[in-house]
Amino acid sequence: TDIPVRHQLWFGWPNNVTNSTTLAESGVEREHNLVLKRADEGAKITNNNNAAANTASASTSSSSRNVYNSDSMPITIDSESSEEFEDASDFNNDDDIFTETPINSHLKHLIPDNVDDEAIGSIQFVE
Secondary structure, three states: OOOOHHHEEEEEEEOOOOOOOOHHHHOOOOOOOOEEEEHHHHHHHHHOHHHHHHHHHHHOOOOOOOOOOOOEEEEEOOOOOOOOOOOHHHOOOOHHHHHOOOOOOOOOOOOOOOOOOHHHHHHHHHO
16 A cells, blocks of 8 residues: 555454454454545544445445444554554565576686695685
8 A cells, every 4th residue: 555554544443453452352254344544534534434334335245244333443553653664665676686687607616626725725715
């Protein structure tokens, strides 16, 4: 997502969930609908929760899945977190370094074969 962590609002979590609750502790089912919104859009959602629920349930393929219900509440992400990531698009930029085809070159021994003394070979290696 292109929404920075500090601007993320997640909807659809049960009421007992806090920032320190693990997914296993949250009690969500294997299939569960969560909605991510930008924080400024989230304010509109909390003010118009009923209207958003009608729109969200109409847009899903299954009428039994209601994204917003009386058990859900928004979870805001703590902006003081030291683990905050600003831009997920930079995540895979380092992959370009490793995808280049290596240049085929002949193997070269660290110490030349024609050296009888290892000390002299080590000196040549350092040079």
